[in-house]
Amino acid sequence: MSDLTNDRKIEHIQAIEKDPQTDRSGHYFDRIRLSHRALPELNLGDIDTGCDFLGYRLSFPMLISSMTGGDHELIKRINRNLAEAAERCNVAMAVGSQRVMFTTPEAKESFRLREFAPSVPLIGNLGAVQLNYGIEKAQAEAAISVLEADALYLHLNPLQEAVQPEGDTDFSGLAEKIKKLASELDVPVLLKEVGSGLSPADIELGLQSGIKCFDVAGSGGTSWSRIEHHRRKDSSDLGLKFQDWGLPTPLALKMAEPYLSSATIVASGGLRDGIDMVKSVILGASLCGMAAPLLKPAMESADAVVAEIEKIKTEFRTAMFLLGVPDMRTLYNNHALIVEEC
Amino acid sequence: MSDLTNDRKIEHIQAIEKDPQTDRSGHYFDRIRLSHRALPELNLGDIDTGCDFLGYRLSFPMLISSMTGGDHELIKRINRNLAEAAERCNVAMAVGSQRVMFTTPEAKESFRLREFAPSVPLIGNLGAVQLNYGIEKAQAEAAISVLEADALYLHLNPLQEAVQPEGDTDFSGLAEKIKKLASELDVPVLLKEVGSGLSPADIELGLQSGIKCFDVAGSGGTSWSRIEHHRRKDSSDLGLKFQDWGLPTPLALKMAEPYLSSATIVASGGLRDGIDMVKSVILGASLCGMAAPLLKPAMESADAVVAEIEKIKTEFRTAMFLLGVPDMRTLYNNHALIVEEC
Amino acid sequence: MSDLTNDRKIEHIQAIEKDPQTDRSGHYFDRIRLSHRALPELNLGDIDTGCDFLGYRLSFPMLISSMTGGDHELIKRINRNLAEAAERCNVAMAVGSQRVMFTTPEAKESFRLREFAPSVPLIGNLGAVQLNYGIEKAQAEAAISVLEADALYLHLNPLQEAVQPEGDTDFSGLAEKIKKLASELDVPVLLKEVGSGLSPADIELGLQSGIKCFDVAGSGGTSWSRIEHHRRKDSSDLGLKFQDWGLPTPLALKMAEPYLSSATIVASGGLRDGIDMVKSVILGASLCGMAAPLLKPAMESADAVVAEIEKIKTEFRTAMFLLGVPDMRTLYNNHALIVEEC
Amino acid sequence: MSDLTNDRKIEHIQAIEKDPQTDRSGHYFDRIRLSHRALPELNLGDIDTGCDFLGYRLSFPMLISSMTGGDHELIKRINRNLAEAAERCNVAMAVGSQRVMFTTPEAKESFRLREFAPSVPLIGNLGAVQLNYGIEKAQAEAAISVLEADALYLHLNPLQEAVQPEGDTDFSGLAEKIKKLASELDVPVLLKEVGSGLSPADIELGLQSGIKCFDVAGSGGTSWSRIEHHRRKDSSDLGLKFQDWGLPTPLALKMAEPYLSSATIVASGGLRDGIDMVKSVILGASLCGMAAPLLKPAMESADAVVAEIEKIKTEFRTAMFLLGVPDMRTLYNNHALIVEEC
Ligand SMILES: Cc1cc2nc3c(=O)[nH]c(=O)nc-3n(C[C@H](O)[C@H](O)[C@@H](O)COP(=O)(O)O)c2cc1C
Numbered sequence A, B, C, D: 001m002s003d004l005t006n007d008r009k010i011e012h013i014q015a016i017e018k019d020p021q022t023d024r025s026g027h028y029f030d031r032i033r034l035s036h037r038a039l040p041e042l043n044l045g046d047i048d049t050g051c052d053f054l055g056y057r058l059s060f061p062m063l064i065s066s067m068t069g070g071d072h073e074l075i076k077r078i079n080r081n082l083a084e085a086a087e088r089c090n091v092a093m094a095v096g097s098q099r100v101m102f103t104t105p106e107a108k109e110s111f112r113l114r115e116f117a118p119s120v121p122l123i124g125n126l127g128a129v130q131l132n133y134g135i136e137k138a139q140a141e142a143a144i145s146v147l148e149a150d151a152l153y154l155h156l157n158p159l160q161e162a163v164q165p166e167g168d169t170d171f172s173g174l175a176e177k178i179k180k181l182a183s184e185l186d187v188p189v190l191l192k193e194v195g196s197g198l199s200p201a202d203i204e205l206g207l208q209s210g211i212k213c214f215d216v217a218g219s220g221g222t223s224w225s226r227i228e229h230h231r232r233k234d235s236s237d238l239g240l241k242f243q244d245w246g247l248p249t250p251l252a253l254k255m256a257e258p259y260l261s262s263a264t265i266v267a268s269g270g271l272r273d274g275i276d277m278v279k280s281v282i283l284g285a286s287l288c289g290m291a292a293p294l295l296k297p298a299m300e301s302a303d304a305v306v307a308e309i310e311k312i313k314t315e316f317r318t319a320m321f322l323l324g325v326p327d328m329r330t331l332y333n334n335h336a337l338i339v340e341e342c
């Protein structure tokens, strides 16, 4: 009933619960100072935080980032709570890696979320590196199908794999296989990191592979290198050594700006409130993902997740108001809202 | 006898007394280094700190910033102490929001300050956003008349309103209404923030509305977002999240410099001594407001307020002396007095 | 036997002893990084730290800065110890303000130091502002004569005077009077600050007054504003407010560089070891003064002062060695020795 | 059996053991941010960390830096453990100063390491300054011969000598003598510092003397100035004063870049893990030395040293993987891998 891949997800959650420093609290967004409008010439109530993503209209540019899935009661509860909250708040949701489905078929249940979230974007998730370890079109289709997904995230996690004693570290020739898979599937494939950031070279390879949407998933928030460190039995401290490796999310966003005309950028990694989200959109993000901040509420109830998301939405709307920005179109990639100190 | 608006002012004062962190202590002026003149070629006693404001000659460019008013013994005492001190020190004084007059007529008494301060500028105060909630010419005239005011401050406080559960957050179309009101009144209308700063876009809108004087009231000192947080009964931490939002006062002053030829700039927000005032004038301020530092003395006596103001004046004069600056005209917007480290 | 001016000097010393923060420990020189020569191509023993000042050949560019004088046993002992050490170490020495001689004639004794220091430069000291309070040629000549001085320091201390309740704060028209006095005396007049720095404007005025040598005496070390604070009986904190006012010594040196072709620059204020001295010479100083670090040894014995100076000389020589610099001429104003980080 | 030079080495080791601050922990490499490749297009297992040095193929660009030698059981054990580990890990090794051989012939034993390390580069070591104190061709040849060395390090340590009471501080005319010696020997001569960095002027002199390989040995790690301080019997604090003197290793590497076409650069001084090594190679180093981190394991066993080196190699390989760099040729001096924050 349980296998290595299935157990792993519970171990991850335990590591996060026990060690608050798995959230690196880089607060990199704090270094960006926004302007303020004393005369916003707006009614706070009239501000339209809505935006489009994958053909849906969202209440605001929020994504519940990929977290979990597997054959455990806790995990099923987490995913249902998240899905229900996504629906009630009208935001997007991505699931955690679905690879577990192929070793533990009972895990499928945890991804059957469409009934709880009929009218929001749901995004599947597989590790891109698995394309070098047996995963191909058939499994990708299965992953999409169980979730009735609108898109499929392929996550890139070379650091997470490298710090595991037996990680899947053959990342050779992946771009070609991603290209092939993307062309075979009926839904769009999105590329993401898991906390070290996509660099311009990664985005260019992705564009050449036909990918149109990228989640930078930079550093500053959840550190997979540190989480995996806790799972090691030996004395290696490799995971600690690399715990802050990578591109801070705001930096990754800035470095991705040249690609805004050809790609949709998603921000994630260390976003912690609606102000971080507003800054991300100003730097070119169309959608903003959060994972760790929603984990604890998700272990509790859908209500708790809804409360957290509504809180963030209020912050987001308040910041738009104080910037004098009536809608997402005006906020998006609007550098005039950033104040350079002199 | 008491209503919501009237009680509020007492709650504000209590929040400030209980929580020293409502003064954000940004010390943003400390980052500016002034030159020093070992040979000032001046007699300290000859330095003329005097300046003109609203047709009055002040002993130095000090304004007791808008604080309070209402139907409470404490509040009346505060205002009388401030007014008496303003007169004795020959500095300007602004009162707190006079809106309370329209819901609690007994509050008027607290604004009848002309007898205590016959020969200094007195400035009335109303929230600009109230122009969207029923306030118009008649009330503005009443506010001016009870104070026998020389001018009327309209304060812009979108953040303070936004962090209140039922704040007045319709800031739409205000510029037009400000323009209309300004053209109808007999005394000049001044625009101010309350601790988040006016940005260039705000000043431009204000100029188009016929306003000639702006109080940037930037961040670094009293945080209304944090004060309002203490008044909330629910669990929201919105007020804390935004407690440092806005433009630091020195930055707001620098950003306002392009408008010095067409506007009079007042500095406030986090000024804490005569050195901060000197720096503000160097950055283009014609008048320097302080609120929080005068609150405690004002609860005590006019003497205590006078002592505080005289202390600040000595600091101001000393700094002018050490800069070799004989008068306000030479100090004003004189960037040569700032030393850039290299 | 004792008067106000005479007592004052003892009070200063007590304030310094009781409050270690009168030395502001700015460590401003630490921000300058020097290069290193692994192959200096020098014999440490061959390095020539000698330099010329006021017609004397010094063992290295050290000046015992102006400190004290007066009719007290302790003060006489301090001055004799300093003078004896200056002679034994072959460095220059300046005495503290000699104004006390004119109110307490017994104080003269403390300045009769030539017998202890026959072969090094001795520099007299008077407050320039006293030229507005009765001091003129006759007194200056008396001051020079009792010390058999090679030069006379006029110190500029507008801050120190301004923070005293009854300070001599008429600094008007001083440049003209300095010019007159300088032309009348047989020895050169040097201008110095006492811890707030000379600015370019001061040096230019000085040059116009015929002065050729300037001691910048910047901030970072002894704070007279703080020392005078301790002497106040009232509740004013003016002295604390201004305790860090002024130009940090390295900054004052950099700002003085345009005048190196027409003036000799002395560095003082916060120099604490031979490395600070080397940096000062690199920034254009011909002589480096220290006061506070020598006070405690001077209260003990000439031996203690000699030990301290020899320690500093060793540091100075070691730094020259590690920079591959054989002599003062090569060190002086040699910016190539500074490494800009990139 | 024991003399001053022989005892000294034991005293050094004791000072390092007792005072952890002899490692200055500058962490200067932390200021360099590297990019990240989410899509490295590499198999971690395929990465080739190998490089050539002195005609050998090394498993990765690691050098066990010069540490010790002498007639002591502990010291012999250290050197054998290091040599055995160098062989097993296939990395280069340098020995500590061999001067002790000439005063204590029994010390030779400690340098007879070729049998333990038959197939890796072994580098002898002498202080360059000894060329002014009697050392010449014959001794250099003896040093090379006992070690069967592939090269000879001449170390430059003007600071270490200067802070010793009776240090050998005649560094005059060394370049010429180095040139002569280098031309006479059968193996190449390498120049190194011991923790204060080589500057461009040093490298230029070295090039003119026919040297082709330079170990910058900058500051940030082991401070010889501080170690020698502990050996002083008098009260001087000269060694503490200069403990952080010199060029931080990354800065020294950057300053050496103009010479990359004519010289081979070795990095050492404060490197503490495989990430520091990767950064060093990016800045132009062909080999990366570490001393202090290997001392404690070397006192234990060859196994302990091997474990430490393997750990570092894993970090090195992991960083190459995450940069998408397949081999040393691609890593070397590749500035595109550095991210400048904006
Ligand atoms: C508990 C947890 C589980 C995660 N699992 C996955 C996963 O299975 N697949 C994936 O692509 N990302 C996963 N992530 C990474 C996030 O989706 C996202 O990329 C990362 O940037 C979240 O940042 P944050 O936690 O700092 O908000 C996980 C994150 C957390 C906190």
Ligand SMILES: Cc1cc2nc3c(=O)[nH]c(=O)nc-3n(C[C@H](O)[C@H](O)[C@@H](O)COP(=O)(O)O)c2cc1C
Residues within 6 Å of the ligand: B012, B013, B016, B065, B066, B067, B068, B095, B096, B097, B125, B153, B155, B192, B193, B194, B195, B217, B218, B220, B221, B222, B268, B269, B270, B271, B289, B290, B291, B292, B293, B295
């Ligand atoms: C107790 C208190 C009450 C205030 N009330 C008002 C007010 O009614 N109207 C207004 O325009 N500003 C009000 N302010 C804001 C100040 O007038 C000013 O704009 C602000 O920048 C003061 O900064 P400071 O307290 O940091 O000196 C108040 C400030 C304080 C401390």
Ligand SMILES: Cc1cc2nc3c(=O)[nH]c(=O)nc-3n(C[C@H](O)[C@H](O)[C@@H](O)COP(=O)(O)O)c2cc1C
Residues within 6 Å of the ligand: C012, C013, C016, C065, C066, C067, C068, C095, C096, C097, C125, C153, C155, C192, C193, C194, C195, C217, C218, C220, C221, C222, C268, C269, C270, C271, C289, C290, C291, C292, C293, C295
């Ligand atoms: C105890 C003491 C007394 C001083 N007295 C005088 C003085 O009488 N006249 C003067 O020109 N400077 C006086 N100074 C200032 C120093 O001469 C010098 O200008 C100042 O920069 C010393 O810096 P340092 O103490 O940081 O080394 C005195 C300093 C000290 C510490």
Ligand SMILES: Cc1cc2nc3c(=O)[nH]c(=O)nc-3n(C[C@H](O)[C@H](O)[C@@H](O)COP(=O)(O)O)c2cc1C
Residues within 6 Å of the ligand: D012, D013, D016, D065, D066, D067, D068, D095, D096, D097, D125, D153, D155, D192, D193, D194, D195, D217, D218, D220, D221, D222, D268, D269, D270, D271, D289, D290, D291, D292, D293, D295
């Ligand atoms: C215990 C010890 C002994 C050393 N002995 C020598 C030596 O004899 N000759 C030499 O050239 N360098 C010697 N060094 C310096 C190192 O070889 C190297 O140059 C220095 O940069 C090492 O830096 P690290 O300890 O910070 O890694 C020694 C270093 C240590 C820690």
